[in-house]
Amino acid sequence: MIARLALRHVILRKVGMAALIALAAIGITAPASAQNQQPSANAILIAKQIVQLKGVQQMMDPIAIGVVEKVKGIVMQSNFMWAKDINEVTAQMHKEFDGRSSEMVDAAARAYAAHFTEPELKQILAFYQSPVGQKMVVEEPKAIEDSMHGAAEWADNLSVDVMNRMRAEMKKRGHDM
Secondary structure: HHHHHHHHHHHHHHHHHHHHHHHHHHOOOOOOOOOOOOOOHHHHHHHHHHHOOOOOOHHHHHHHHHHHHHHHHHHHHOOHHHHHHHHHHHHHHHHHHHHHHHHHHHHHHHHHHOOOOHHHHHHHHHHHHHHHHHHHHHHHHHHHHHHHHHHHHHHHHHHHHHHHHHHHHHHHOOOOO
C-alpha cells in the first residue's frame, strides 16, 4: 500500500511537473484583456504554427498517457481482482485518448491568438523559425525544468530552516520537539 502511494506520488509529480513545464513553455495564461475582440481565423492559424513549432503536442502526449494510467491505478485499487480486464480496457483507452493532446494544440493556438495581434503573431512565428528560435524550442523546456528543480531544492532547504527555527522558538517556550 505504501509503495503504491509512493509510486502514485511519483507519477502525479512527474505528470504535474510535465504539465507545468508544458504550460510555461507554451505561455498559456488567463484570457487577455488587451485584445477584447475575437481573433481571426488567420491569427489562429499563425498561432497554431507557433505552438506546433514549440512542440506542444509532444509535451502534452505524456500527460494524456499519464492520465489514463492514473485512472487505471485508481480503478485497480478497489477492483484488483479485475486486473486482466482493467489492463485490457486501459490498452483500449490508450488507443482512444492518447492522441487527444492535439486538442491542447488548438486550445493553445486560441490562447496565443487571444493574447497577440496578427502582426505580433507573425513576428513571433518568424522568431521561432529562426535559428535562435529553434534553439529556444529545444533549450527552454530544459531551462524551465532546471528552474523547477532549483525551486524544489530551495523549498526543501527553506523548510529545514523553518523547522529549525520552529524548534528553537518552541524550546524557548518550554516545548521540546
